[in-house]
Amino acid sequence: MVFIYNIGIHLYSLIVRLVSLYKNKAKLWINGRKHQQISALESSIWFHFASLGEFEQGRPVLEAIRAQYPLQKIVVTFFSPSGYEPRKNTPLADAVYYLPLDTAANAQQFISTIRPQMAIFTKYEYWYHFFNELHGQHIPLYIISGIFRPGQVFFKWYGGLHRKMLKMVTWFFLQDAKSKQLLHDIGVTNITLSGDTRFDRVWANAQQPKHLPEIENFKAGQKLFIAGSTWPQDEQLIANLITQHPDWKFIIAPHEVGEDKINLLMSLLPADKTLKFSQISDLQSLTSNLIIDNIGMLSSLYQYADIAYIGGGFGAGIHNTLEAAAFGMPVIFGPKYDKFKEAKDLVALKAGFSISTREELELVASNLMQNEQERLTAANMAKEYVKSNVGATQTIMDYLVKRH
Numbered sequence: 001m002v003f004i005y006n007i008g009i010h011l012y013s014l015i016v017r018l019v020s021l022y023k024n025k026a027k028l029w030i031n032g033r034k035h036q037q038i039s040a041l042e043s044s045i046w047f048h049f050a051s052l053g054e055f056e057q058g059r060p061v062l063e064a065i066r067a068q069y070p071l072q073k074i075v076v077t078f079f080s081p082s083g084y085e086p087r088k089n090t091p092l093a094d095a096v097y098y099l100p101l102d103t104a105a106n107a108q109q110f111i112s113t114i115r116p117q118m119a120i121f122t123k124y125e126y127w128y129h130f131f132n133e134l135h136g137q138h139i140p141l142y143i144i145s146g147i148f149r150p151g152q153v154f155f156k157w158y159g160g161l162h163r164k165m166l167k168m169v170t171w172f173f174l175q176d177a178k179s180k181q182l183l184h185d186i187g188v189t190n191i192t193l194s195g196d197t198r199f200d201r202v203w204a205n206a207q208q209p210k211h212l213p214e215i216e217n218f219k220a221g222q223k224l225f226i227a228g229s230t231w232p233q234d235e236q237l238i239a240n241l242i243t244q245h246p247d248w249k250f251i252i253a254p255h256e257v258g259e260d261k262i263n264l265l266m267s268l269l270p271a272d273k274t275l276k277f278s279q280i281s282d283l284q285s286l287t288s289n290l291i292i293d294n295i296g297m298l299s300s301l302y303q304y305a306d307i308a309y310i311g312g313g314f315g316a317g318i319h320n321t322l323e324a325a326a327f328g329m330p331v332i333f334g335p336k337y338d339k340f341k342e343a344k345d346l347v348a349l350k351a352g353f354s355i356s357t358r359e360e361l362e363l364v365a366s367n368l369m370q371n372e373q374e375r376l377t378a379a380n381m382a383k384e385y386v387k388s389n390v391g392a393t394q395t396i397m398d399y400l401v402k403r404h
Contacts (some may be wrong), residue, residue, distance in 0.1 A: 058122035
């Protein structure tokens with residue numbers, strides 16, 4: 001099984017190299033690993049994140065570790081450029097790297113160089129050789145905000161190698177009881193049901209958001225609909241909604257902000273009523289629509305919204321609904337949300353609404369826009385849901401501090 005796994009790793013690397021000839025993200029993935037130099041440390045605490053979303057999810061624990069062990073070096077690794085590039089200079093880490101390709105030699109060299117006293121992985125990312133090297137050197141490995149589904153490889157007849165990886169984890173901090181039961185069923189019992197650290201992160205952000213005077217001036221006391229982390233299929237729907245509700249203001253913060261993507265989005269909207277954020281000095285000429293053409297504002301943008309639409313639900317899956325919910329507002333998203341517990345919870349509470357068509361979006365949005373009592377009820381439910389789930393970070397830290 002390890003032989004097949006190794007073939008898969010090298011095939012993946014080869015495919016990325018081919019794709020890097022015409023995709024910048026793949027080029028960053030290759031070049032970032034090729035040119036990085038990893039500095040030797042006497043000891044460290046190692047955090048690994050798949051991408052930016054997992055970084056933000058695990059950030060409360062990272063901050064708490066930094067505060068608890070101020071003299072300890074912290075190493076952060078990312079698998080994806082979409083995590084590494086925006087956080088490569090984070091002050092929360094002493095060193096930030098791309099995770100080297102998962103080979104036995106790379107794992108041995110990397111771990112021997114940074115010498116971690118413990119390793120903390122957020123949500124997922126199971127790499128056999130890194131796990132095996134940590135296990136062989138008796139270095140504690142923790143999974144925080146872990147979540148599992150029946151369809152994953154761990155629970156298939158052919159998932160023996162992945163089940164072996166689970167056995168190498170020192171302790172799991174899981175989001176929900178269903179995940180705990182799935183692991184129990186295959187003999188994994190080193191578990192604490194802690195909840196999801198994202199709740200801690202988004203709740204803290206909602207209590208002290210960054211003030212954005214340009215957005216406050218744009219809102220100007222009117223009702224505001226914010227669409228965050230959108231993709232083209234989301235944007236087609238939002239464009240239609242804008243024409244139906246001229247009495248509302250709209251902000252769209254697309255997931256990708258390359259010039260070609262922004263220009264395509266601009267072409268969907270009325271030219272005389274739409275402005276990019278980078279043109280904010282011309283705001284006085286704007287009447288109703290603003291496009292955010294930068295990365296990093298979204299988590300603070302939501303404080304000004306009355307309704308939020310979360311993108312990604314027509315592709316691989318929706319983006320972060322909790323950032324918006326923490327500010328107290330209804331959230332709308334596409335149909336692909338079944339892998340996201342919080343989205344299912346919000347739908348059950350009637351604080352989240354899934355749509356599949358332009359007509360469904362118009363129906364849901366119009367109802368919330370025109371029925372203030374229903375909108376406020378949904379908003380309160382969303383906020384209370386986030387507040388009631390805060391506390392995972394403290395549970396995790398209580399465990400770690402006792403053992404380290």
